[in-house]
Amino acid sequence: MKKRRLAIRTLILLILGAAVAYTLYANFTKDDQLKVSVGQKAPDFILKDLQGHKHRLSDYKGQGVFLNFWGTWCKPCETEMPYINNQYQKFKDKGVQVLAVNISESNVAVENFAEIHKLDFPIVIDKDGQVQAAYGIDPLPATFLIDKDGKVVKYYTGQLSEETVKDLMNEIRP
Amino acid sequence: MNDVKCECGHVNPHGTVFCEACGKIHEDEEQEKKILDMRYEGSARRSQTYNKTVVDKIWNFFSSVKVGVWLIVVTLIASAIGTIFPQQMYIPPTIPPEDYYQSQYGWLGKMYYQLGFDNLYSSWWYLVLIALIGVSLVICSIDRVVPLYKALKAQRVTRHEGFLERQRVFGISNSENFNASISKARELLITRRYHVREENGDLLAEKGRFSRWGPYVNHIGLIIFLIGGMLRFVPGMYVDKVLWVREGETKVVPDTNGEYYLKNNKFILQVYDKNKDKAYQAALQSVGGTVPKNYQSNVTLYQKDGKSITGEKPKLKKVEDYAIRVNQPLSFHHYSLYQVDYKLDELDSMTFSLTNKKTGKSYGNLTVNLYDPKSKYDLGNGYYVKVLSYFPDFEFSNGQPTTKTRVPNNPAFVFKMYAPDKSKGETSFVAIRENIEPFGNNEYKMAFKAIGTKNVSGLTVRKDLTLWVIILGGILFMLGVIQGAYWNHRRIWIQRKNGKVWIAAHTNKNWYGLKMEIEMILDGTNLDMPTDQAQIEKA
Structure with a gap:
């Protein structure tokens, strides 16, 4: 009798506690729109680059992918782009690919930006924001590090230093 | 802690004030009273008798009505504090909140902000208070309704003298x-x-007897109500998003997993006309100025047809055409799109004419789509213009031309103009009311001709699957009140x-x-x- 009472009480308290914990957790994570979390498989997408070539994320299986979301109006993006380009040169033969996803800008603006900063890695444009929505990205820049199996290893938002770019690329090197 | 066997033969749980069956009084204290306290039928509220393990201690804490009342009082006071100054979501978004509260309300406002009252209703401690009230509600109810039910069920017809004579x-x-x-x-x-x-x-x-269950039905209703509130945080249950669509543009409806797309065909703003709307003539005269009559977005809703990989242009099939007006939302599959905002005459295109500066002769016009300029515009006869750079929202930053946003609020271009006699081209920087020739004197210029504008509709995307839960909770709440009050x-x-x-x-x-x-x-x-x-x- 007493054991049963304790068991029932414990069960009810656990259920109530779980409901409260879930509510608090859900409330405090509702603002980060991020829909892709670390350890999860990165959602596949196809986007066209400036030359009109299609890039599909899953085609880069076997390589680490440095997936960077950016815009020409975003100052920290502008700062970190040359760093990414430098490291891209060093890592592209070691199995690390850079994919820079521009958020809904015109080809002319992006081409012009790429030219000024002499960017060599493929830049694709997410014209109608589908990929942005799928990854739930709000502030730019945002960088996802995807390993050779297509899993997200790390997520980084905010401006990167060249040192960090190097470390991150080392991490996803197959 | 043994159960107590009454002389009538009924076995009562430990702590029972008087026998559930015959009413013989077991507590000495009660013996001295002239009138029995009949609340909960003298049943042993177990929380007050068992107090051994941590679980029991937590249980007992929440089982106390006193604790419950205090939780409600504290929540009431906190809720009241939240209404003293506006919450952060209602202050102008252009001013940082730390400045706003201080400039508007002085040191009190500053304190209000620093103590976090500007986001009170979604603060962790407020939610914890509400959650504790919920927990208290559940445990108080369980702790009373079960013994009460048992006691009323166990009562016998013949009662002990001590019970009868102590009735009011x-x-x-x-x-x-x-x-x-x-x-x-x-x-x-x-x-x-x-x-x-x-x-x-x-x-x-x-x-x-069923009226005794009224308060508990009422509490179940309250708990369902709280669960309804909690469900809002569950992904997919509640959506409240903003969607801006330019005329002619097709956009994915947010939070539909890329399932629905909306095209804005036209935004219409109508105002009352003093001469046509005669009925309102006097009112219009007294108000003066223009009074809006209708905000309307003519839209077409599309649904994705078949599967497509994210980023690919999806095949769309038309669902319906609709005119969204205030209070007449477009509803589909639990979603509703409401007309809430608009922007008139947003820049959409600019038209230039390639002109010889001396003779003023034009060699053709070109219209640049500000959302997607082409890199080259051919005007025929060997005249053409290349777009070298484009800054939709131009500004100078550290001496470099850059763009503030991707919206063409202040477009600027670097054009290279080619003519049969200028095969190397001439460079010209063109912004609104500006025409700079960085490499000296040009023979040609891009003469500004016209702008094209479009309206933008601001819509709210709303989905609320929690409403029925909240309504059910409310109905049960009222039924409980009626049950307990009218019988x-x-x-x-x-x-x-x-x-x-x-x-x-x-x-x-x-x-x-x-x-x-x-x-x-x-x-x-x-x-x-x-x-x-x-x-x-x-x-």
């Missing part, structure tokens, strides 16, 4: 021929819809003790009604009307 309404009749009187009273009780049980010539008449649980005991008739009665409310009813029942019998011992005590 009680009396002893010395009448002679009481057998006939009791059976007459019994009939009258039945006609008054009492449920009468008989045992050894003793009567227990009872009605309206009373009344019991009348008519029992033979030592050759006399003892009459006792109890109700959970409306004692006056109960006494009236007993008078009607005893009228015409030889039985005496019992007295209200509470009133005697007062007097």
